Amino acid sequence: MPVDAILFDKDGTLFDFGATWNVWARRVIDELAEGDAALTRAMAAAVCFDLDRNSFLPDSPVIAGTNREAAEYLAGALPHRSVEEIEAHLTRSAAEAPLAPAVPLAEFLDALAARGIRLGVMTNDTEYSARAQLGGAGVLDRFDFIAGFDSGFGAKPAPDPLLAFCDAVGVAPSRTAMVGDSTHDLIAGRAAGMATLGVLTGMAGAEELAPHADAVLPDIGHIPDWLAARR
Known part of the structure; x- marks a missing residue:
């Protein structure tokens, strides 16, 4: 056919994916953590992101998920921020991601x-x-x-x-x-x-x-x- x-x-x-979204994800995690090392580790764990390699793990739930789903995972590590606030941050930031x-x-x-x-x-x-x-x-x-x-x-x-x-x-x-x-x-x-x-x-x-x-x-x-x- x-x-x-x-x-x-x-x-x-x-x-x-790697050349575009690994760089972006590390930047977003650092932005949302605001210098708090414990929050950085917690967010990375929530989305299965390897901080040493600066790379998503193959089984990360956000790789094929929606922006909303990514925000929901991160919200579990950021109790002081709403899902809506995190989602808005991801949307704005993703529009400026380094493209490869x-x-x-x-x-x-x-x-x-x-x-x-x-x-x-x-x-x-x-x-x-x-x-x-x-x-x-x-x-x-x-x-x-x-x-x-x-x-x-x-x-x-x-x-x-x-x-x-x-x-x-x-x-x-x-x-x-x-x-x-x-x-x-x-x-x-x-x-x-x-x-x-x-x-x-x-x-x-x-x-x-x-x-x-x-x-x-x-x-x-x-x-x-x-x-x-x-x-």
């Missing part, structure tokens, strides 16, 4: 669009952050659809936001591919009736992604070859 539309996850897919594109995005996306493929982004981050980051990377206008967990369609691994993309661009799920770095992305894609592609620019390994994916690729730059092989 030809692919006429591709929906991308954002973090760990369009942008390398997995590939040169403008060139890559333009090549897909030249094939007539409709493009979208669905992230469990906020739509505000997604638009800010895609704008900062100079590719906001390449996408026909951009949604976060707060856009009114739900969050992955539910298929609803993926089906909203198909409705928005007028392409059947069976002619659409979902691309992501987590099982949340791929489970959602399978549930929506889409082709599923895993990429290794996030925290999950090939052995974790493969049971849910039609193919596991090193990064999104290999998608054109995968498309060519389907012809």
